[in-house]
Amino acid sequence: MRSNVPSDAVDVSDVQGLVRFGFGHLTEACYLLLRIRDAASARAWLTAALPLVSTAVKLPQKPSTAMQVAFTVSGLRAIGVGDEVVSGFSAEFVSGMAGDQSRSRRLGDIGANAPDGWEWGGPGSEPDVLVILLADVGMLEDWRRQVESGSFHDGFETLACLPTSNLHNNEPFGFRDGISQPDIDWPRQRTPGTTELTYTNIVALGEFLLGYPNEYGKYTDRPLLDPLEEYADYLLSAEDDPSRKDLCRNGTYLVIRQLEQDVRGFWRFADQAAKSDPKERLRLAEAMVGREIGGDPLAPLNPSAIPGVDYVPGAPSNCFTYDQDPEATRCPFGAHLRRANPRNVDLPGRPAWFLSRWLRMLGWGIKSFRDDALASTRFHRILRRGREYGPGLGIEDALRQEPANDPKRGLNFVCLNANISRGFEFVQGAWLMSTTFNGLNDENDPVLGNAAAAGDCPYTGNFSIPRVGAPPQVLAGMQQVVTVRGGAYFFLPSLSALRYFCRRPTQTR
Amino acid sequence: MVAPIEPSKLGALRNLLLSMNSRPGEADPHNTLVPFGEFETLHFARFVILDDQTTADYEAYGLPKPFYPLSLAFMGDFDGDYDAFVQALCQHAGAGLRRIFSHCAGYDPNADLARWLREREHRPSTYFFDWRGRTVRQLLEEKELHLALASYLRQNPELATRPALEVRDRLRQFVDKELAEGRIRLTPESTTPLAWRVRNTMHLILVPLALLLATPLLLIYAPFYFFQLRRRENSDPEIVPRPNQDHVTKLAALEDHNVTNQFSAMGGLKPGLFRRLTGVFVLWIINYSTRHVFVRGRLARVLTIHSASWTFIDGGKRLFFASNYDGNLESYMDDFVNKVAFGLNVTFSNGLGYPKTRWLILDGAKNEQAFRYYIRRHELPTQVWYNAQAGLTNANLERNGRIRKGIDARAMTEEEARALVALL
Numbered sequence: 001m002r003s004n005v006p007s008d009a010v011d012v013s014d015v016q017g018l019v020r021f022g023f024g025h026l027t028e029a030c031y032l033l034l035r036i037r038d039a040a041s042a043r044a045w046l047t048a049a050l051p052l053v054s055t056a057v058k059l060p061q062k063p064s065t066a067m068q069v070a071f072t073v074s075g076l077r078a079i080g081v082g083d084e085v086v087s088g089f090s091a092e093f094v095s096g097m098a099g100d101q102s103r104s105r106r107l108g109d110i111g112a113n114a115p116d117g118w119e120w121g122g123p124g125s126e127p128d129v130l131v132i133l134l135a136d137v138g139m140l141e142d143w144r145r146q147v148e149s150g151s152f153h154d155g156f157e158t159l160a161c162l163p164t165s166n167l168h169n170n171e172p173f174g175f176r177d178g179i180s181q182p183d184i185d186w187p188r189q190r191t192p193g194t195t196e197l198t199y200t201n202i203v204a205l206g207e208f209l210l211g212y213p214n215e216y217g218k219y220t221d222r223p224l225l226d227p228l229e230e231y232a233d234y235l236l237s238a239e240d241d242p243s244r245k246d247l248c249r250n251g252t253y254l255v256i257r258q259l260e261q262d263v264r265g266f267w268r269f270a271d272q273a274a275k276s277d278p279k280e281r282l283r284l285a286e287a288m289v290g291r292e293i294g295g296d297p298l299a300p301l302n303p304s305a306i307p308g309v310d311y312v313p314g315a316p317s318n319c320f321t322y323d324q325d326p327e328a329t330r331c332p333f334g335a336h337l338r339r340a341n342p343r344n345v346d347l348p349g350r351p352a353w354f355l356s357r358w359l360r361m362l363g364w365g366i367k368s369f370r371d372d373a374l375a376s377t378r379f380h381r382i383l384r385r386g387r388e389y390g391p392g393l394g395i396e397d398a399l400r401q402e403p404a405n406d407p408k409r410g411l412n413f414v415c416l417n418a419n420i421s422r423g424f425e426f427v428q429g430a431w432l433m434s435t436t437f438n439g440l441n442d443e444n445d446p447v448l449g450n451a452a453a454a455g456d457c458p459y460t461g462n463f464s465i466p467r468v469g470a471p472p473q474v475l476a477g478m479q480q481v482v483t484v485r486g487g488a489y490f491f492l493p494s495l496s497a498l499r500y501f502c503r504r505p506t507q508t509r
Numbered sequence: 510m511v512a513p514i515e516p517s518k519l520g521a522l523r524n525l526l527l528s529m530n531s532r533p534g535e536a537d538p539h540n541t542l543v544p545f546g547e548f549e550t551l552h553f554a555r556f557v558i559l560d561d562q563t564t565a566d567y568e569a570y571g572l573p574k575p576f577y578p579l580s581l582a583f584m585g586d587f588d589g590d591y592d593a594f595v596q597a598l599c600q601h602a603g604a605g606l607r608r609i610f611s612h613c614a615g616y617d618p619n620a621d622l623a624r625w626l627r628e629r630e631h632r633p634s635t636y637f638f639d640w641r642g643r644t645v646r647q648l649l650e651e652k653e654l655h656l657a658l659a660s661y662l663r664q665n666p667e668l669a670t671r672p673a674l675e676v677r678d679r680l681r682q683f684v685d686k687e688l689a690e691g692r693i694r695l696t697p698e699s700t701t702p703l704a705w706r707v708r709n710t711m712h713l714i715l716v717p718l719a720l721l722l723a724t725p726l727l728l729i730y731a732p733f734y735f736f737q738l739r740r741r742e743n744s745d746p747e748i749v750p751r752p753n754q755d756h757v758t759k760l761a762a763l764e765d766h767n768v769t770n771q772f773s774a775m776g777g778l779k780p781g782l783f784r785r786l787t788g789v790f791v792l793w794i795i796n797y798s799t800r801h802v803f804v805r806g807r808l809a810r811v812l813t814i815h816s817a818s819w820t821f822i823d824g825g826k827r828l829f830f831a832s833n834y835d836g837n838l839e840s841y842m843d844d845f846v847n848k849v850a851f852g853l854n855v856t857f858s859n860g861l862g863y864p865k866t867r868w869l870i871l872d873g874a875k876n877e878q879a880f881r882y883y884i885r886r887h888e889l890p891t892q893v894w895y896n897a898q899a900g901l902t903n904a905n906l907e908r909n910g911r912i913r914k915g916i917d918a919r920a921m922t923e924e925e926a927r928a929l930v931a932l933l
Binding site for chain 2: 091094095100101102103105106194216218220221327346360361362363366368369370372373375376379419421422425426429430434435436437439440441466467469470471472473474476
C-alpha cells in the first residue's frame with residue numbers, strides 16, 4: 001500500500017547538486033579522498049565550507065565552480081555520529097565496498113580486482129570523506145586552493161586526489177558515453193503500480209533520494225532520530241514518521257570505483273578477433289558495448305516515444321528497448337548495455353486483461369529458458385556521474401606499440417542510488433558479473449568482466465554474438481580490460497545533515 | 510530426515526560436518542563420510558543444523574518462547590523411489606552416516622540404519638523439482654553432448670555459413686561416430702514405473718475431484734474464512750527487524766562459490782489452528798501444481814529454481830524451507846518480490862511475523878525491504894551442501910535437453926534446424 005502522505009515538493013536547496021546535475025559544463029574535476037585527522041578541525045572546516053557546497057537549485061547563471069561532500073561509514077563515526085545512528089544506515093554502506101569477502105566475490109572484485117591490491121579503499125586505506133571539486137577550464141587549481149583553506153589541513157589528511165580528464169563525452173575506449181540516465185521524478189507525480197506494463201525512463205524520486213517513496217511506493221530503511229536529541233532540530237522530519245527526525249532525507253548513497261581501462265588491450269583483442277579488418281574490428285567492439293562508437297544503439301529504435309526519454313537533435317538516440325530485438329541478432333544478449341539496463345517491464349507480453357495477466361503471472365506463455373528470465377529494470381536503476389581520467393587514445397594509436405611510461409587511463413565511476421543493494425550491487429553482481437544472466441553462460445560482461453572462473457563453470461572468458469540463422473559467433477579467450485583500482489561507498493548528505501554534522505559533539509566529549 | 514542433536518555433542522557435530530566440505534559450505538563429492546558423488550541418482554543433498562534464531566517471536570503474541578531441541582536435518586533430491594535410495598545410502602555410506610547420527614539424541618548404534626532414517630523421515634508437503642523425470646545420468650550425458658557439439662562447431666567454422674539442415678546432418682553424423690567410439694553416451698530414457706504412473710494419475714484426478722466434492726462446503730465456509738483471515742491479517746504482528754549482521758555474514762560466506770546456490774530457512778507458524786490448517790491446505794494445493802503443472806523448468810515465472818520443498822516439522826508447528834537456485838541471492842529475492850510475491854505470501858504468511866498481507870496473496874513480499882529482512886533473518890546456514898550438477902544452470906539444462914531432442918529427432922524443418930543450431 002502506498003503511504004498516504006502529502007507529496008510535498010522537494011526542497012532542492014537542501015539537496016547536493018550532483019543528484020540533479022552532472023555539471024557537464026565544468027570540464028575540470030578532481031576527487032579528494034580524505035582521512036579525518038582531527039574531528040573538531042574537520043567540523044570547523046565543514047562549517048566554513050558549507051556555503052561552497054553546490055545545491056540542486058537551478059541558478060540563473062551556470063556556476064563556474066562546484067563542490068560536493070560525502071562520508072563513508074568511518075567518516076560518519078569520525079565526525080561524531082553515534083553508533084546507534086550509524087547502524088541504522090544500510091548494511092552495505094556500514095560494511096563498505098571492500099569490507100566483506102562475500103561482497104567482493106559477488107561484485108567480481110576477485111583476482112586482479114581484489115581490494116587487497118587497490119590503490120585506495122582497500123584494507124587499511126579506506127577514506128573517511130570525499131570532496132568532489134568541479135571547475136571551469138583553468139580554474140580547478142585555484143578552486144582547490146580555496147577549498148583547502150582554513151582548518152582543512154588540520155582536519156584532514158589527503159589519501160589521494162583522483163584526477164579527471166575531459167574526453168568530450170567519450171569514455172577511454174572511444175565510445176560515446178553518458179547518453180542514458182534515468183529521469184528522476186522531481187515533481188513527485190509518478191505513482192508506480194504493482195505491475196508496470198509500459199517501459200518508462202521516469203523513476204520514482206525515492207530510488208535516488210532517501211526519505212521519499214521508491215518504486216515500491218515505500219520509504220527505504222534509514223536511521224530516524226529522536227527529535228529531542230541534541231541538535232536534531234537541524235534536521236527535517238521524516239515524511240513517513242513525522243515524530244522522528246530524518247538524517248538521510250534529501251541525501252543518498254554515492255558509489256565510487258576507480259576503473260582502469262586497458263584501451264590497448266581492448267582494441268588489440270578486437271583487432272585479433274577481426275583478423276585486423278578495421279570494419280569487423282569496429283563491429284565486434286560495438287557488439288561488446290551494445291552501441292555504435294558514436295553512441296547510437298545497436299538495438300532498433302522504439303516505434304513509439306518512451307516517457308522520460310527526450311529527443312535531442314543531433315545527439316545519439318536513447319529511444320529504444322530490446323523488444324524489437326528478441327533474438328539479440330542486433331544487440332547481443334551479453335552486450336554491456338543490455339546487461340546494465342535491460343529496459344524491460346514487470347510482466348513480459350504485457351497482458352492487458354485481468355485473467356491473461358494472472359495466467360501470465362502463473363508462468364503461462366513462457367516458451368524457453370530465456371523468456372522472462374530477467375529482473376524488472378525499474379527497481380535497479382542507477383544515476384551515473386562518473387568522469388574519465390588519462391589522455392584519450394584513438395583506435396589506430398591504441399593498436400601501435402605502446403610507448404614507455406604509457407599513461408594510465410580509465411573511468412572514475414560514480415553512481416547515486418538510495419539503495420546500494422538494489423541499485424549498484426544488483427546491476428554489478430546480478431547483471432554485469434553474472435554468468436547466469438538472461439540464460440547465458442560461459443560469459444560475463446564483455447567490457448567490465450573479470451573473465452574469472454565462476455565455480456564449476458570455468459569458461460567465463462567467452463562472448464557470444466547471436467546471428468540470424470547461424471550458430472552464434474563466439475569470441476573465446478576474452479581478456480580482462482577493466483581493472484578495479486579503488487572504491488568505496490559514501491553517504492552524500494543533505495545540506496541540513498551537513499549542518500547537523502558541523503554541530504555534532506564528538507563522542508569523546 | 511530430522512533428528513534432535515545431543516546438546517553435549519553439538520560442537521563435535523559441527524566440526525564433523527565441516528570436515529566433509531572442500532569449499533565453504535560445499536561438500537567434497539568424495540568425502541569419506543558420505544561420498545555423495547558415488548550415488549548416481551542423487552541431484553542435491555544437504556545437512557542443516559536447524560538452529561532457529563526466531564523462536565522468541567512468539568512473545569509478540571504474549572506467548573512464552575517455546576523450547577525446541579536443536580535438530581539435524583539431512584535431505585536429498587534423488588531419482589527413483591525412497592527405499593531404493595535409502596538402501597543404497599546405507600550400503601555405501603552406512604559407516605559415515607552412523608558416525609554423523611551418533612551425535613543425535615537417542616541414537617542406537619545397533620539399530621537398523623535404514624529403519625532409523627525412515628522413522629525420522631519428514632516428507633515435504635510441497636515439493637518442486639525443475640524437470641520431472643530428468644535424471645542425473647541424463648543431464649550429465651546431455652552436458653557432455655553439448656560440450657562435444659560446441660567444440661566440433663568451433664573446429665569446423667565453415668559450417669557457420671551452411672544451411673541449418675545440413676549442419677544438423679553433420680552434427681548427427683558426428684554424434685553417431687562419437688557414440689560408436691564410446692566418447693559420449695546417450696542412455697535411452699528408462700520407462701517410468703507403472704505403479705508410479707498410476708499413483709500420479711490418481712493424484713491428478715482425485716485432488717480436483719475431492720475439491721469439487723468439497724466445493725459446496727468450501728463456498729459456505731468461504732465468507733467466514735475470509736472474515737477470520739482479514740481480522741487476523743489486520744492484527745497479526747509484523748516482526749521484521751534488520752537481520753543481525755554476523756548472521757548475514759555467515760550466510761553470505763556460503764554463497765556464490767558456484768552458479769547455483771542453496772537456501773535453507775525455517776520459522777514457527779502463527780499460533781492457533783486457523784493458520785496451521787491454512788498452511789496445510791495451501792501447501793497441499795501448491796503441491797498439486799508442482800506435481801502436475803510446474804514440471805518443466807519453471808515455478809510460475811521463476812526459471813532459476815532447481816528444487817524447492819516446504820516441510821512441516823515439530824508436529825506441524827514449524828516449517829522448514831529448502832531450495833537450490835541459480836544466480837545470487839539478490840536476484841533470487843528479486844524474483845520472490847517481483848515475480849511470485851503471491852506465491853510467497855500464500856505459503857509464508859502463515860509464518861510468524863511475516864510482512865502484512867491482504868487476502869492472503871496481496872502485499873506481503875511487496876513490502877520489499879521488510880520481506881528481505883524477514884527472509885534473511887529466518888535463513889539458516891547450510892553446513893554441508895552437495896550439487897551433482899554443479900556449473901549447470903536451469904537454462905543450461907534446458908538448452909542441453911533441447912539440443913539432444915534436436916539431434917535425436919528424425920526429421921526437421923529448416924526453421925527448426927536453425928533454432929537448434931542457434932543453441933550451440
